[in-house]
Amino acid sequence: MSEMFSITLPDGSVRRVAAGTTPGDIAAAIGPGLAKAAIAARVDGELRDINRPLEGDAQLALVTARDEADALELARHDFAHVLAEAVQRLFPGTQITFGPATDDGFYYDFAPKDRPFTEEDLPAIEAEMRAIIAADKPLVREVWPREALIARWREQGEAFKAEWAAELPGDEQLTVYRSGADWFDMCRGPHLASTGKLDPQAFKLTRVSGAYWRGDQKNAMLSRIYGTGWLNRKQLDAHLTRLEEAAKRDHRKLGQEMDLFHLQQEAHGSVFWHPKGYVIWRGLEAYMRRAIDNAGYREVKTPQVMDARQWEQSGHWGKYRENMFVIPDEVPNVEDEGPLVSDAAEWMALKPMNCPAHVLIFKQGIKSYRDLPLRLYENGCCHRNEPHGALHGLMRVRQFTQDDAHIFCREDQIVEEVRAFCQLADRIYNDFGFTYAIKLALRPEKRFGSEEVWDLAEAELRDAVAKAGFATEQYGWEELPGEGAFYAPKLEWHLTDAIGRTWQVGTIQSDRVLPERLDASYVGEDGERHRPIMLHRAIFGSYERFVGILVEHFAGKLPLWLAPVQAVVATIVSDADEYAREVAQKLAAAGLRVETDLRNEKINYKVREHSLAKVPNLLVLGKREAEERTVALRPLGSDARQEVVPLDELVARLAAAAVPPDLA
Numbered sequence: 001m002s003e004m005f006s007i008t009l010p011d012g013s014v015r016r017v018a019a020g021t022t023p024g025d026i027a028a029a030i031g032p033g034l035a036k037a038a039i040a041a042r043v044d045g046e047l048r049d050i051n052r053p054l055e056g057d058a059q060l061a062l063v064t065a066r067d068e069a070d071a072l073e074l075a076r077h078d079f080a081h082v083l084a085e086a087v088q089r090l091f092p093g094t095q096i097t098f099g100p101a102t103d104d105g106f107y108y109d110f111a112p113k114d115r116p117f118t119e120e121d122l123p124a125i126e127a128e129m130r131a132i133i134a135a136d137k138p139l140v141r142e143v144w145p146r147e148a149l150i151a152r153w154r155e156q157g158e159a160f161k162a163e164w165a166a167e168l169p170g171d172e173q174l175t176v177y178r179s180g181a182d183w184f185d186m187c188r189g190p191h192l193a194s195t196g197k198l199d200p201q202a203f204k205l206t207r208v209s210g211a212y213w214r215g216d217q218k219n220a221m222l223s224r225i226y227g228t229g230w231l232n233r234k235q236l237d238a239h240l241t242r243l244e245e246a247a248k249r250d251h252r253k254l255g256q257e258m259d260l261f262h263l264q265q266e267a268h269g270s271v272f273w274h275p276k277g278y279v280i281w282r283g284l285e286a287y288m289r290r291a292i293d294n295a296g297y298r299e300v301k302t303p304q305v306m307d308a309r310q311w312e313q314s315g316h317w318g319k320y321r322e323n324m325f326v327i328p329d330e331v332p333n334v335e336d337e338g339p340l341v342s343d344a345a346e347w348m349a350l351k352p353m354n355c356p357a358h359v360l361i362f363k364q365g366i367k368s369y370r371d372l373p374l375r376l377y378e379n380g381c382c383h384r385n386e387p388h389g390a391l392h393g394l395m396r397v398r399q400f401t402q403d404d405a406h407i408f409c410r411e412d413q414i415v416e417e418v419r420a421f422c423q424l425a426d427r428i429y430n431d432f433g434f435t436y437a438i439k440l441a442l443r444p445e446k447r448f449g450s451e452e453v454w455d456l457a458e459a460e461l462r463d464a465v466a467k468a469g470f471a472t473e474q475y476g477w478e479e480l481p482g483e484g485a486f487y488a489p490k491l492e493w494h495l496t497d498a499i500g501r502t503w504q505v506g507t508i509q510s511d512r513v514l515p516e517r518l519d520a521s522y523v524g525e526d527g528e529r530h531r532p533i534m535l536h537r538a539i540f541g542s543y544e545r546f547v548g549i550l551v552e553h554f555a556g557k558l559p560l561w562l563a564p565v566q567a568v569v570a571t572i573v574s575d576a577d578e579y580a581r582e583v584a585q586k587l588a589a590a591g592l593r594v595e596t597d598l599r600n601e602k603i604n605y606k607v608r609e610h611s612l613a614k615v616p617n618l619l620v621l622g623k624r625e626a627e628e629r630t631v632a633l634r635p636l637g638s639d640a641r642q643e644v645v646p647l648d649e650l651v652a653r654l655a656a657a658a659v660p661p662d663l664a
C-alpha cells in the first residue's frame with residue numbers, strides 16, 4: 001500500500017494524499033479553476049514548483065498570480081533562464097554563469113566565445129526568448145550526483161559552472177532544471193511549470209555591462225545582460241513609464257540644469273556644492289537644528305581623524321577596515337622599503353561613522369542616572385571607501401554628512417525615547433510630503449552580543465513603535481529577519497517618493513554592545529556603575545542623499561522655502577529696469593532669495609531658461625506694470641496661469657509662502 005501524507009490547507013482542512021502527489025494534483029482535485037491559476041506552492045512556508053512531489057506531512061498554500069511578490073520572483077527567475085538559453089542558441093560556445101532575479105527584473109552573466117555582447121545584440125536575443133516562450137517547453141527539476149554534474153559541465157565546456165558546482169557545500173543537494181529536452185541549467189529553483197507560463201510581451205532587455213566572475217576584479221570579465229520582467233504587458237508598460245519619468249527626474253541631470261553641484265575625478269566620490277545647491281543644504285541644516293533643539297538634543301562636533309585602536313576596540317576595524325580611509329600614524333620614510341605595517345596600532349583613520357566619538361564625549365566626566373537621557377547630535381562628516389563602480393551621484397558618495405545623534409539612556413527610558421523619535425521622524429517626513437513604511441531589521445547571522453540581549457533589544461523596539469501608534473498596516477509595518485546591524489537591531493523608515501520608488505532613510509538602533517566595548521558607564525541610583533543603552537538615530541540619513549531624493553521627488557520643483565532662487569524679476573523692456581530693481585529690493589527685504597534678469601532678450605527666452613532652472617516664480621515686468629506698480633506673476637508649471645498682482649500684495653504672498661513648514 002502506498003504511503004499516505006496529511007496535507008493541511010490554509011483554511012485548516014486536511015487532505016490525505018499518496019506519496020508522489022504534487023501541489024498541482026491537489027489544485028486539480030479542488031477544482032479546474034484553481035488548477036489553471038496555480039503556478040507554484042508554499043510547502044511549510046518554502047516556495048516550490050507546482051509539480052514537485054510532496055515529501056511528507058506538510059502545510060500547503062497554493063500560489064497564483066494574485067500572490068504578486070511570489071509570482072514576480074518566479075517569472076523573473078524564469079526570464080533569466082530563458083535569456084541564457086536564447087543566448088546559447090544564438091551564440092554557440094558562450095559559457096553560462098549566474099542569472100538571478102532582481103527587484104524589477106533579472107540579469108545573466110555570460111562568458112562569450114568571441115566578443116563581449118553589445119546592446120545591438122539585444123533585439124535578436126529578445127526575439128529568440130519569445131520563440132522559447134512560445135514553444136511552451138516544460139521546466140523540469142532533476143537531482144544530480146555531484147561528480148556526474150561536474151563531469152557534464154566540463155564535457156560541455158562550462159568551466160564556470162563546473163567550478164561553482166565543485167565548491168558548493170558537500171551536503172547540498174545539486175539540482176538542475178531542464179527546458180525541454182535540449183537545455184538545462186544548475187539552479188535551486190523554484191520555477192514555473194513551463195516557459196509558456198510567461199507572458200512574451202512582459203519583458204524587455206535593457207542594457208549590457210561588464211561584470212567580474214564572482215564579483216572579483218582578479219577574475220575573468222563577463223558580459224552581463226540586464227532585463228526587466230513582469231507578469232503582463234500592462235505592468236511592463238507602467239514600469240517603463242516609471243523609468244522614463246525617473247530619467248527626467250535624475251538628480252544628476254537636474255543638478256546640472258539647476259546649477260546645484262558637480263562631481264569630478266579630482267575628488268572621486270565627493271561633492272562640489274555650488275552656491276545654489278548649498279542654499280538647499282543650509283535650509284535643511286537650519287530646519288534640522290530647529291527640530292533637534294526643540295527635542296532636547298545637544299549639538300557636538302568631533303574629530304575627522306582618530307587613532308585606529310579606537311576603531312579596533314569598537315569593533316569597526318574588524319568589520320569595516322576595507323571601507324575605511326587610513327593613514328600612517330607617523331609620516332613614513334620614503335626611502336624605507338617594504339609594505340607598511342597593517343597593525344591597527346600604527347594607523348589613524350578617517351571616521352566612517354560618528355558613534356565611537358560620541359561615546360568618548362559621554363565618558364568625559366562622571367555621569368549620573370539623573371543626567372540621562374543625554375542626546376548628542378552632530379552634523380558629522382564621514383568618509384567611506386566605496387568602490388568606484390558603486391558611486392552614484394549624491395546617492396552614494398565617499399564623503400557625506402549625517403544628521404547623526406546618539407541617545408544615552410537608562411533601561412527604563414528606552415521605549416519612551418524610541419517612541420518620541422518615531423513621532424519626531426513622522427513630523428519631519430510629513431513636512432516634506434513623504435509617506436513611509438516602518439520596518440524592524442532583526443539580528444543578523446554574524447553579530448556581537450548574547451541572544452538574551454538581542455531578544456530584549458528587539459522587543460523594546462517593537463513595544464516603542466506600538467506605543468507610538470506606527471506598528472500598523474497603514475505604516476507598512478514589517479519585520480526583516482537578518483537585516484540588523486552587527487551590534488543592534490534597528491527600525492528603518494522607507495520613504496515613498498512621487499513616482500512610487502522607496503528610499504531607506506531614517507533609522508534608530510538599540511545598542512548595548514558599543515557601550516560595553518568602549519566601557520561607557522553612569523552612576524545609578526544605587527551608587528553602582530551601570531552601562532547606558534546607546535540609541536543610534538538619523539532622519540535624513542545623509543544630507544547628500546536626502547538632497548538627491550528631494551530633487552527627484554519634486555522633479556526639481558522644490559518647495560518654495562527650499563528653492564535656491566525663490567523668484568526672478570525679468571523685464572520685457574528696458575524702461576522697466578529701475579522698477580525691477582525696486583521689486584527685487586522689496587522681496588529681498590522680506591527675506592526672499594531673488595535675482596533680476598535685465599538682459600536684452602525676448603521674454604519667451606527668459607521664461608524657458610528660468611523654467612529649466614526650476615525657479616518657482618517668474619515676475620514679469622513691462623512698461624504697464626512699472627506704471628501701475630503691479631507684477632505679472634508666472635508660477636512654475638505648465639498648468640500655472642499668469643496673474644497680475646499689486647506689488648505689496650505679491651511681496652506679502654511670497655514671503656508667507658516661503659516660511660519653512662515648522663515655522664508656519
